[in-house]
Amino acid sequence: xxxxxxxxxxxxxxxxxxxxxxxxxxxxxxxxxxxxxxxxxxxxxxxxxxxxxxxxxxxxxxxxxxxxxxxxxxxxxxxxxxxxxxxxxxxxxxxxxxxxxxxxxxxxxxxxxxxxxxxxxxxxxxxxxxxxxxxxxxxxxxxxxxxxxxxxxxxxxxxxxxxxxxxxxxxxxxxxxxxxxxxxxxxxxxxxxxxxxxxxxxxxxxxxxxxxxxxxxxxxxxxxxxxxxxxxxxxxxxxxxxxxxxxxxxxxxxxxxxxxxxxxxxxxxxxxxxxxxxxxxxxxxxxxxxxxxxxxxxxxxxxxxxxxxxxxxxxxxxxxxxxxxxxxxxxxxxxxxxxxxxxxxxxxxxxxxxxxxxxxxxxxxxxxxxxxxxxxxxxxxxxxxxxxxxxxxxxxxxxxxxxxxxxxxxxxxxxxxxxxxxxxxxxxxxxxxxxxxxxxxxxxxxxxxxxxxxxxxxxxxxxxxxxxxxxxxxxxxxxxxxxxxxxxxxxxxxxxxxxxxxxxxxxxxxxxxxxxxxxxxxxxxxxxxxxxxxxxxxxxxxxxxxxxxxxxxxxxxxxxxxxxxxxxxxxxxxxxxxx
Amino acid sequence: xxxxxxxxxxxxxxxxxxxxxxxxxxxxxxxxxxxxxxxxxxxxxxxxxxxxxxxxxxxxxxxxxxxxxxxxxxxxxxxxxxxxxxxxxxxxxxxxxxxxxxxxxxxxxxxxxxxxxxxxxxxxxxxxxxxxxxxxxxxxxxxxxxxxxxxxxxxxxxxxxxxxxxxxxxxxxxxxxxxxxxxxxxxxxxxxxxxxxxxxxxxxxxxxxxxxxxxxxxxxxxxxxxxxxxxxxxxxxxxxxxxxxxxxxxxxxxxxxxxxxxxxxxxxxxxxxxxxxxxxxxxxxxxxxxxxx
Numbered sequence: 007x008x009x010x011x012x013x014x015x016x017x018x019x020x021x022x023x024x025x026x027x028x029x030x031x032x033x034x035x036x037x038x039x040x041x042x043x044x045x046x047x048x049x050x051x052x053x054x055x056x057x058x059x060x061x062x063x064x065x066x067x068x069x070x071x072x073x074x075x076x077x078x079x080x081x082x083x084x085x086x087x088x089x090x091x092x093x094x095x096x097x098x099x100x101x102x103x104x105x106x107x108x109x110x111x112x113x114x115x116x117x118x119x120x121x122x123x124x125x126x127x128x129x130x131x132x133x134x135x136x137x138x139x140x141x142x143x144x145x146x147x148x149x150x151x152x153x154x155x156x157x158x159x160x161x162x163x164x165x166x167x168x169x170x171x172x173x174x175x176x177x178x179x180x181x182x183x184x185x186x187x188x189x190x191x192x193x194x195x196x197x198x199x200x201x202x203x204x205x206x207x208x209x210x211x212x213x214x215x216x217x218x219x220x221x222x223x224x225x226x227x228x229x230x231x232x233x234x235x236x237x238x239x240x241x242x243x244x245x246x247x248x249x250x251x252x253x254x255x256x257x258x259x260x261x262x263x264x265x266x267x268x269x270x271x272x273x274x275x276x277x278x279x280x281x282x283x284x285x286x287x288x289x290x291x292x293x294x295x296x297x298x299x300x301x302x303x304x305x306x307x308x309x310x311x312x313x314x315x316x317x318x319x320x321x322x323x324x325x326x327x328x329x330x331x332x333x334x335x336x337x338x339x340x341x342x343x344x345x346x347x348x349x350x351x352x353x354x355x356x357x358x359x360x361x362x363x364x365x366x367x368x369x370x371x372x373x374x375x376x377x378x379x380x381x382x383x384x385x386x387x388x389x390x391x392x393x394x395x396x397x398x399x400x401x402x403x404x405x406x407x408x409x410x411x412x413x414x415x416x417x418x419x420x421x422x423x424x425x426x427x428x429x430x431x432x433x434x435x436x437x438x439x440x441x442x443x444x445x446x447x448x449x450x451x452x453x454x455x456x457x458x459x460x461x462x463x464x465x466x467x468x469x470x471x472x473x474x475x476x477x478x479x480x481x482x483x484x485x486x487x488x489x490x491x492x493x494x495x496x497x498x499x500x501x502x503x504x505x506x507x508x509x510x511x512x513x514x515x516x517x518x519x520x521x522x523x524x525x526x527x528x529x530x531x532x533x534x535x536x537x538x539x540x541x542x543x544x545x546x547x548x549x550x551x552x553x554x555x556x557x558x559x560x561x562x563x564x565x566x567x568x569x570x571x572x573x574x575x576x577x578x579x580x581x582x583x584x585x
Numbered sequence: 586x587x588x589x590x591x592x593x594x595x596x597x598x599x600x601x602x603x604x605x606x607x608x609x610x611x612x613x614x615x616x617x618x619x620x621x622x623x624x625x626x627x628x629x630x631x632x633x634x635x636x637x638x639x640x641x642x643x644x645x646x647x648x649x650x651x652x653x654x655x656x657x658x659x660x661x662x663x664x665x666x667x668x669x670x671x672x673x674x675x676x677x678x679x680x681x682x683x684x685x686x687x688x689x690x691x692x693x694x695x696x697x698x699x700x701x702x703x704x705x706x707x708x709x710x711x712x713x714x715x716x717x718x719x720x721x722x723x724x725x726x727x728x729x730x731x732x733x734x735x736x737x738x739x740x741x742x743x744x745x746x747x748x749x750x751x752x753x754x755x756x757x758x759x760x761x762x763x764x765x766x767x768x769x770x771x772x773x774x775x776x777x778x779x780x781x782x783x784x785x786x787x788x789x790x791x792x793x794x795x796x797x798x799x800x801x802x803x804x805x806x807x808x809x810x811x812x813x814x815x816x817x818x819x820x821x822x823x824x825x826x827x828x829x830x831x832x833x834x835x836x837x838x839x840x841x842x843x844x845x846x847x848x849x850x851x852x853x854x855x856x857x858x859x860x861x862x863x864x865x866x867x868x869x870x871x872x873x874x875x876x877x878x
Contacts, residue, residue, distance in 0.1 A: 209877045252859040254850040259698040263665035270669025296659050424654035427633040432655040
């Protein structure tokens with residue numbers, strides 16, 4: 007807490023029945039905070055149904071940079087009893103409960119600070135009980151000290167299409183929420199946000215949107231997908247915006263055909279993407295190995311969700327790593343990229359396209375449900391710093407017989423684009439010679455497997471000297487290794503441990519396959535204790551790392567469907583440090 | 586040598602690849618390959634504008650034997666792969682070639698959706714009513730009660746009717762040929778290629794090795810050319826011809842004009858003036874980001 011008594015880092019959770027507008031309230035507050043210059047970080051879970059079931063929107067807001075969704079709640083806004091029952095236990099000791107007395111009765115033994123907010127009653131006075139969420143929005147706008155005009159702008163934007171009457175009712179409800187908050191503000195001054203830090207140019211994006219932006223920036227021309235939670239918003243984003251950049255978007259009949267169409271378009275020269283989640287990825291697996299065999303660039307986004315089978319579609323997990331690295335018939339090289347946050351979703355997607363073009367193989371982006379819907383205000387990308395790589399084509403003026411699958415030192419051979427006379431070739435799923443024609447001899451199969459895997463080795467060699475994914479603290483004895491969306495929570499836990507005098511290094515690679523042998527071994531073996539943080543049961547990455555080092559990982563796994571908090575990671579650091 | 590023979594010889598030189606067909610002696614697919622190459626010669630499609638896509642099966646080896654920018658992909662997925670080729674480069678003449686198992690069993694879910702979309706491509710189905718590559722299992726067009734390696738006590742499922750299905754799915758050109766009638770088949774492939782939209786040529790191409798029921802003689806006895814007075818815009822009549830008992834009609838059952846999928850996709854791009862240079866795209870992207878500021 008700063009000297010003036012302000013927290014300046016507030017974690018708010020709004021909970022209610024699905025369909026009550028919990029998400030809209032959270033989104034309006036997120037955007038109005040971000041547009042006022044504050045840093046925001048969101049986390050949400052939906053019930054699987056359109057209406058009904060418990061819905062939750064959590065956002066953390068601060069004038070300073072933040073990297074995770076935060077730990078304990080400072081504010082819980084409970085629309086109903088179920089929200090209270092499920093989330094009140096997450097309130098910090100000095101946290102506060104706001105609740106609608108019409109729908110929620112905190113029990114006698116609830117001793118934390120609490121205030122009634124008659125959401126329903128005030129909404130009815132505004133003309134409709136549907137505006138409960140706008141009462142809550144107004145109330146929280148006042149408690150946080152967000153400029154009300156910023157929230158009003160969002161409300162107008164959201165409701166203007168629904169007609170004057172509905173817009174007016176919602177604005178009245180919003181203002182009644184602000185007015186109602188005045189009676190408590192003296193006691194709630196600690197939640198008022200201070201002036202935001204340096205107002206650089208920022209954009210407010212979810213991970214899914216950032217992947218869509220990355221695809222456009224990388225020059226994607228064809229996107230094909232099949233609806234699946236939580237990946238559909240990537241396809242929806244591209245369907246809306248890609249045509250403005252010359253791109254074509256199709257919703258296909260299933261995930262198999264989605265990747266099939268991408269593979270065909272890639273052969274014809276286009277950069278392609280298909281977004282999906284675990285069950286869709288499973289259907290695509292055969293074609294992933296075809297793209298690997300025929301050496302065609304494709305980008306596949308796997309927004310992981312909790313499995314197995316249908317599992318929990320709206321919950322998170324990091325369980326597809328084995329599948330994307332090893333899955334499929336035979337041994338087929340592919341590259342796996344895992345973004346760590348929203349900004350990474352943009353840049354790593356561009357990188358995924360570049361790697362696909364350069365190494366002529368499938369590249370899988372491993373996102374997850376949390377990252378998909380995580381909203382952050384990130385610095386607006388500088389396009390002059392973005393490098394876009396296109397596939398290397400043969401010199402079409404030469405008369406030599408074209409060897410599409412020529413064995414080279416790097417494994418990479420130029421790839422002809424249809425339309426050039428004399429360079430016709432077949433993209434084969436069968437084992438083939440340098441020309442692409444079927445050949446099943448032991449010698450050719452051995453040479454061709456080596457050629458295809460040499461491309462991965464070429465990339466791994468380059469990664470040996472990239473160290474920006476390694477946060478190295480001199481004389482630290484503990485190392486945390488992790489991947490994907492756990493990044494922010496871990497970095498905040500490390501910071502907290504540092505404040506306690508415990509030094510912790512952090513290795514968070516973005517490319518999970520291939521891995522640079524010497525670098526991985528060197529890093530892992532420089533520490534007494536290596537904690538591997540993952541949201542899965544097996545400790546998939548911890549196990550993969552054993553290929554490189556005979557180390558003994560200390561596993562920190564969570565597979566309940568919700569992300570790690572930095573507190574859980576901090577506690578593990580303390581436990582390991584005290585061993 | 587006659588002029589016709591000379592043209593056929595030239596077409597062989599131009600289109601035949603260095604890979605020799607792997608089919609059994611006497612396979613109907615040789616006739617289809619011959620007709621296909623003659624059709625290409627007649628249409629004068631340059632090999633660098635040609636793209637043949639296939640899945641898996643005896644007939645799916647086809648693209649290896651013809652020069653072009655071809656893809657030999659996985660079982661049952663040739664149609665959606667070909668769709669990708671076409672939308673990414675509408676200039677290419679795209680052909681999909683495959684068998685009854687590849688098309689109607691494992692790949693059966695794709696045909697209706699390709700037919701609905703109507704991309705300008707030709708789908709040649711080489712139907713031998715048996716699985717040949719895996720050595721003699723029952724297929725979706727095998728006859729009821731047919732004895733095969735996996736139906737030793739007779740097939741329990743009646744065969745599906747490919748022409749009926751394609752008409753019902755909305756394919757905009759539906760024809761049938763017989764692998765032994767190269768002359769007619771060549772013309773059907775030429776007409777299918779000239780058709781703007783999804784054109785299907787269902788070819789009865791018997792397997793002398795594994796199918797002892799639907800043999801060349803069996804087909805020859807039943808093949809009848811569609812009467813010249815048939816109006817190919819009459820879908821009901823086309824259904825009647827497709828359901829004829831004891832007759833296998835060949836010729837053009839049906840044709841209609843509908844906008845092609847690639848043209849409709851291009852229209853969306855044009856509507857948003859999407860075909861702009863890279864610098865203009867960067868500026869447009871920066872503006873799009875500002876909408877999210």
